[in-house]
Amino acid sequence: MSRYVHTDLDHLPTAENHSKNFFHKGLPVENPWTMDGETDFLFHNRGDGTFEEVSKKAGVDDAGRRFGLGAVWGDYDNQGWPSLLVANDNGPNFLYHNNRDGTFEDRAMLSGVALGPEGHEEGNMGGHGRF
Secondary structure, three states, rough: OOOOEOOOOOOOEOOOOOOOEEEEEEEEEHHHHHEOOOOOOOOOOOOOOOOOHHHHHOOOOOOOOOOOEEEEEOOOOOOOOEEEEEEEEOOOOOEEEOOOOOOEEOOOHHHHHHHOOOOOOOOOOOOOOOO
8 A cells, every 4th residue: 555645643734833834725734745755555464354564574665755646466577476566756656576475676667667758756646657
């Protein structure tokens, strides 16, 4: 699961705190460009009705905290195992190749989906990106 921005419910924007606020019609609102991104999640189905969060162990946690827009599973290389594509906003995308052992390796740069055709980081929101 990709996530976009980190929101601290105990520290929402206020009129008194201008450091990370964006104002719309005079009211403070959160603005992604002044906020921190968030890590991504991967959950493993244990088969007993419970799930285990395995993002870090699997290598797909996005420690750089990109602005995640969406994720899709697919067998892009016909190896018979699903790999994971994560589209990010205003940053490189991830293409996590399935290593068949519960871990993944990011091959987005090598496969040509990390950046746009000119080698720039592009957001994938609204059809402007590579997908």
